[in-house]
Amino acid sequence: MREMILRAFMQAHENFTRMLAEFLPRFLVMLIIIVIGWLAAWLFKLIFRAILRLARVEKVSEEAGASRLLREADLPSMTELLSRAVFWAIWLGFFIIGVSVLGIVSLQKEISDLIGLLPQVFVAFVVLFVGILAANFFSRAALLGAVNAGFPSPKLLSETVRIVIGFLAVAMALEQVGLGRQTVEIAFAILFGGIMLGLAIAFGLGGRRLAQRFLEKRFHPEGKSRNDELSPL
Amino acid sequence: MSEESFLSDDFVRQLMSVGEVDVLVAIRSRNDRKTIGNVVRSAEDCLQRRFGRQRAVLVHVDAGSRDGTPQAAREASQLGIANGYESLRTLRWIRTDTGSSAGEEHVLRTVLSAAELLHAKSCAVVSASLESLDPAWIDSLLGPVHREHFDFVAPLYERHKFDGLLTRNLLYPFSRALFGKAMRELRATEFAFSGRLASHTLARPEWQNEGIRAGGEMWMALTAMSHGFRCCQTYLGPKPRASSSAGVVDVIRQSVSGFFWCLESTDSYWLKGIPQDEIKTIGPDHQLNTEAVRVDRKKLLQMYRSGVEELSQILCAILDPETHAELKRLAALDEPSSQMSNSLWARVSLEFAAAYHHSVLHRDHLVQAFVPVYRGRVCSFLSQHRSDSAEAIEADLEDLCNEFARQKTFFIERWSTKGKGET
Numbered sequence: 001m002r003e004m005i006l007r008a009f010m011q012a013h014e015n016f017t018r019m020l021a022e023f024l025p026r027f028l029v030m031l032i033i034i035v036i037g038w039l040a041a042w043l044f045k046l047i048f049r050a051i052l053r054l055a056r057v058e059k060v061s062e063e064a065g066a067s068r069l070l071r072e073a074d075l076p077s078m079t080e081l082l083s084r085a086v087f088w089a090i091w092l093g094f095f096i097i098g099v100s101v102l103g104i105v106s107l108q109k110e111i112s113d114l115i116g117l118l119p120q121v122f123v124a125f126v127v128l129f130v131g132i133l134a135a136n137f138f139s140r141a142a143l144l145g146a147v148n149a150g151f152p153s154p155k156l157l158s159e160t161v162r163i164v165i166g167f168l169a170v171a172m173a174l175e176q177v178g179l180g181r182q183t184v185e186i187a188f189a190i191l192f193g194g195i196m197l198g199l200a201i202a203f204g205l206g207g208r209r210l211a212q213r214f215l216e217k218r219f220h221p222e223g224k225s226r227n228d229e230l231s232p233l
Numbered sequence: 234m235s236e237e238s239f240l241s242d243d244f245v246r247q248l249m250s251v252g253e254v255d256v257l258v259a260i261r262s263r264n265d266r267k268t269i270g271n272v273v274r275s276a277e278d279c280l281q282r283r284f285g286r287q288r289a290v291l292v293h294v295d296a297g298s299r300d301g302t303p304q305a306a307r308e309a310s311q312l313g314i315a316n317g318y319e320s321l322r323t324l325r326w327i328r329t330d331t332g333s334s335a336g337e338e339h340v341l342r343t344v345l346s347a348a349e350l351l352h353a354k355s356c357a358v359v360s361a362s363l364e365s366l367d368p369a370w371i372d373s374l375l376g377p378v379h380r381e382h383f384d385f386v387a388p389l390y391e392r393h394k395f396d397g398l399l400t401r402n403l404l405y406p407f408s409r410a411l412f413g414k415a416m417r418e419l420r421a422t423e424f425a426f427s428g429r430l431a432s433h434t435l436a437r438p439e440w441q442n443e444g445i446r447a448g449g450e451m452w453m454a455l456t457a458m459s460h461g462f463r464c465c466q467t468y469l470g471p472k473p474r475a476s477s478s479a480g481v482v483d484v485i486r487q488s489v490s491g492f493f494w495c496l497e498s499t500d501s502y503w504l505k506g507i508p509q510d511e512i513k514t515i516g517p518d519h520q521l522n523t524e525a526v527r528v529d530r531k532k533l534l535q536m537y538r539s540g541v542e543e544l545s546q547i548l549c550a551i552l553d554p555e556t557h558a559e560l561k562r563l564a565a566l567d568e569p570s571s572q573m574s575n576s577l578w579a580r581v582s583l584e585f586a587a588a589y590h591h592s593v594l595h596r597d598h599l600v601q602a603f604v605p606v607y608r609g610r611v612c613s614f615l616s617q618h619r620s621d622s623a624e625a626i627e628a629d630l631e632d633l634c635n636e637f638a639r640q641k642t643f644f645i646e647r648w649s650t651k652g653k654g655e656t
Contacts (some may be wrong), residue, residue: 062592062593140547140594140595140598143544147536147540148601148604150532232481
């Protein structure tokens with residue numbers, strides 16, 4: 001009995017030592033890969049940042065209104081944000097490779113699923129970012145147009161444009177990662193249809209005179225009132 | 234793009250058949266069926282009476298009219314009809330259509346190319362949209378080039394005291410401060426130039442830039458001033474109203490963005506700090522008439538107020554905090570106290586130009602944000618000069634020019650350093 005217990009202990013100890021002997025080198029390899037990955041990611045970040053500065057990405061971002069958006073969200077500049085994204089993407093790649101060296105079967109499956117999802121997540125982020133930029137650009141254009149045309153509620157119009165485009169971007173991004181595909185589509189259709197119907201009713205009933213004036217101006221330009229007889233030039 | 238590739242084959246053939254000329258008069262049109270007849274007759278009349286001994290050509294450049302403008306021009310032509318003033322040489326008439334999608338700069342470039350290919354010594358451009366065109370105008374424009382060897386002739390008009398406020402409040406004082414020359418009508422529809430200037434401007438690389446679409450004529454005037462060409466201005470008479478008047482917003486988008494782009498394309502010249510210099514004026518100087526005119530001042534003020542309030546975030550990105558705060562303060566006041574001073578207007582205009590240069594926003598959005606501020610300035614101008622004489626308005630304009638000149642150093646510094654407030 002005593003011998004059996006001792007043998008079991010010895011066996012367990014032996015197994016543990018063997019497992020440790022197998023695991024430790026892998027763990028070390030994983031650590032080395034992660035450290036090398038960190039160094040490579042850091043190096044790529046520096047190179048990428050220099051390329052972005054040479055390509056004057058900051059100016060493009062400023063013109064498109066993206067920089068202001070980032071400032072408002074208390075985020076770093078576009079160059080910094082993109083170079084950080086490159087850093088994390090590369091390091092995450094090395095991290096995943098490192099973890100896979102451990103040889104844990106269930107973990108490997110999860111990791112391969114995650115790797116399979118990464119391109120879609122990346123595309124979803126790009127779609128979302130472009131959507132936010134477009135929403136910002138068009139809402140500003142709507143605001144300026146409405147203010148200069150003397151419309152009564154320019155901010156309402158501008159925010160509506162922003163929300164519709166923003167929602168469309170979110171819907172597209174979620175569809176990209178495969179989340180609630182049908183729900184998102186239906187929700188978007190309902191929201192968009194609702195807004196359009198609401199606007200049509202508001203314009204037709206609430207703004208009947210405005211609609212009449214607009215149509216008169218559009219189709220009978222000679223009858224349009226000249227509020228201002230001054231020529232700027 | 235070479236001249237051969239952007240001029241149509243038919244037009245090149247017409248140019249070749251004309252050969253060389255001494256004088257060229259170009260008529261630009263776009264849907265001007267009602268007015269082009271008078272312009273054509275005036276141009277022919279002038280060329281036959283005043284330039285009868287010269288080889289002359291009339292070039293009609295139409296920008297894709299759909300109302301039968303080219304036919305109206307042909308029908309109006311008196312060539313071949315005895316009127317007692319037949320020229321000693323044949324007056325030729327050629328025409329081309331640049332298409333409706335072509336911009337104003339394409340029309341100008343076509344005229345310049347025609348002038349170069351025909352080796353024209355003196356050229357004038359007139360707009361077919363003028364309700365009346367005195368033949369003497371063309372003589373006044375061509376004369377200084379033909380007889381006194383000037384390279385660029387800008388017009389001077391008699392105008393209503395409240396007409397051309399963008400020109401008088403922004404283009405004239407701003408360009409005078411930077412280029413040192415008091416050319417009043419920078420964005421003229423009628424002007425004249427020498428063959429030498431035509432060849433010089435045609436060879437410039439700016440034609441490849443999008444920006445030229447909005448301000449070809451201004452760019453030509455500023456290029457003449459900044460490249461040592463002889464410039465003058467000549468009095469034409471009362472300016473008739475153009476038949477198709479675009480909306481204020483469109484005019485500002487075109488003119489202001491064109492002007493700011495011109496500043497950018499010539500900054501290597503004016504950044505050196507050009508001293509004030511005289512420009513020869515032929516005939517009387519700019520004249521103002523003070524007839525009563527109906528203007529809705531309240532609406533202008535209300536649009537200024539709502540613009541400053543609604544666009545606060547955008548203006549904040551363009552202007553210095555103090556300038557922005559001052560605009561907001563004025564917008565909150567009642568009309569009599571809500572006067573935008575010359576100093577504030579100059580400051581705002583200069584800060585907008587610098588922000589355009591540094592592209593702090595999409596450039597078209599930036600220029601659109603200028604519209605409410607312009608309306609505020611117009612409203613102040615109208616209140617201030619409601620009952621003023623032409624002399625008092627001229628004195629105030631001189632003060633505005635001095636204000637732009639005084640703030641020039643600030644502007645050059647702002648232009649040269651990236652971002653507002655950074656030095």
